[in-house]
Amino acid sequence: MVGNSTGLWPYFLSAALFAIRVTTSRATGFSPYYLLYGINPVLSFNVSESTWQTLDWDKVKDTTDLLALRIRQLQHCDPNLEQASEDIKK
Numbered sequence: 610m611v612g613n614s615t616g617l618w619p620y621f622l623s624a625a626l627f628a629i630r631v632t633t634s635r636a637t638g639f640s641p642y643y644l645l646y647g648i649n650p651v652l653s654f655n656v657s658e659s660t661w662q663t664l665d666w667d668k669v670k671d672t673t674d675l676l677a678l679r680i681r682q683l684q685h686c687d688p689n690l691e692q693a694s695e696d697i698k699k
Contacts, residue, residue, distance in 0.1 A: 610680050621680055628679035635672070652682075 610625070611617040631642045631650050642650050669675050 610677050621684070624680045624683040625676065627683055628676050632672075632675060632679055 610621045629641070631640050631652065633640050633643075637644065640649070666678070669678060
């Protein structure tokens with residue numbers, strides 16, 4: 610995700626860890642989230658078809674590519690969520 614800009618990794622860490630937790634593992638056939646809770650997570654981009662369709666799913670060749678795409682999905686936030694967060698802080 611950060612390419613040669615290794616100093617940017619903290620900005621992607623939480624999304625990367627969450628992507629790992631919700632992505633199905635080849636070894637188990639389940640995501641760690643599913644194994645822990647027994648249900649699949651409902652993610653905001655699952656509700657929004659446009660986000661799903663605009664990503665380059667055909668270019669995913671391995672786990673690293675899949676996780677990078679998931680991280681991009683998780684980083685794409687509704688602008689209203691940031692405003693709601695600010696309102697809560699106030």
